[in-house]
Amino acid sequence: MIRVAAVGDVHFDRNSRGRLSRHWKDLEGKASALLLAGDLTQVGHEEEIKTLAADLAECPLPVIAVLGNHDYHMNQVDTIKGLLSEARVKVLDHSGTTFECSGKTVGVFGLKGFGGGFIGASCSDFGELEIKTFIHTTKNAARDLLQGLQSFNTDYKIALMHYSPTAETLLGEKKEIYPFLGSYLLAEALDAGGANVCFHGHAHKGIEHGATPGGIPVRNVALPVIGQAFKIYSLDELSKELNAELR
Numbered sequence: 001m002i003r004v005a006a007v008g009d010v011h012f013d014r015n016s017r018g019r020l021s022r023h024w025k026d027l028e029g030k031a032s033a034l035l036l037a038g039d040l041t042q043v044g045h046e047e048e049i050k051t052l053a054a055d056l057a058e059c060p061l062p063v064i065a066v067l068g069n070h071d072y073h074m075n076q077v078d079t080i081k082g083l084l085s086e087a088r089v090k091v092l093d094h095s096g097t098t099f100e101c102s103g104k105t106v107g108v109f110g111l112k113g114f115g116g117g118f119i120g121a122s123c124s125d126f127g128e129l130e131i132k133t134f135i136h137t138t139k140n141a142a143r144d145l146l147q148g149l150q151s152f153n154t155d156y157k158i159a160l161m162h163y164s165p166t167a168e169t170l171l172g173e174k175k176e177i178y179p180f181l182g183s184y185l186l187a188e189a190l191d192a193g194g195a196n197v198c199f200h201g202h203a204h205k206g207i208e209h210g211a212t213p214g215g216i217p218v219r220n221v222a223l224p225v226i227g228q229a230f231k232i233y234s235l236d237e238l239s240k241e242l243n244a245e246l247r
């Protein structure tokens, strides 16, 4: 039984020391890795990351993270990545990592993702350069996600991102902002790439459970949604859900 712990949108500020470490330190033996689905900070300040790194130092599990839009705010992404690497956090940015557990292999492909909206109400690459740049960012993310998932020769494939691949987990958010919360193009990549599950954050007012059109389980693990410092997921259980959907 392979389990991972996941949470997104922890939004640390420089006064957050101790807020989550008291929960994370109990993860020993409960999961193989802690996955962080972006928005690690309030505004992407290095002091915020240092505070988070101190809390993560008490987590006994390997930590795998993607960044979120908040982490980009101060344009200090390289500094943030460096500090996280020093804290032994594996930061995925259009890149992947693998680990082994109970004789099974797990691939995690991670990226921030981006917006664009969902079928019937989505942005297209027509018109102004700014609009084209916007949707090309998402298309590039979807392309890399697909290639990354296809490159894994592992028993399980996890997609870790900040933006949502489905409107299902956005339920509760204002419909007007859906195009800024995710894109269906990411779901197409998940389906074509054969992911077993996708974890995302960003939608604080959304719901936890969703799926891609192809039936891949999607979990919005934003902290305000799951209401706890992490939630543990069994990859076997999530795969059963996928197989049931496909039957």
Ligand SMILES: [Fe+2]
Binding pocket: 009, 011, 039, 068, 070, 202, 203, 204
């Ligand atoms: Fe957030």
Ligand SMILES: [Fe+2]
Binding pocket: 039, 068, 069, 070, 162, 201, 202, 203
């Ligand atoms: Fe966000």
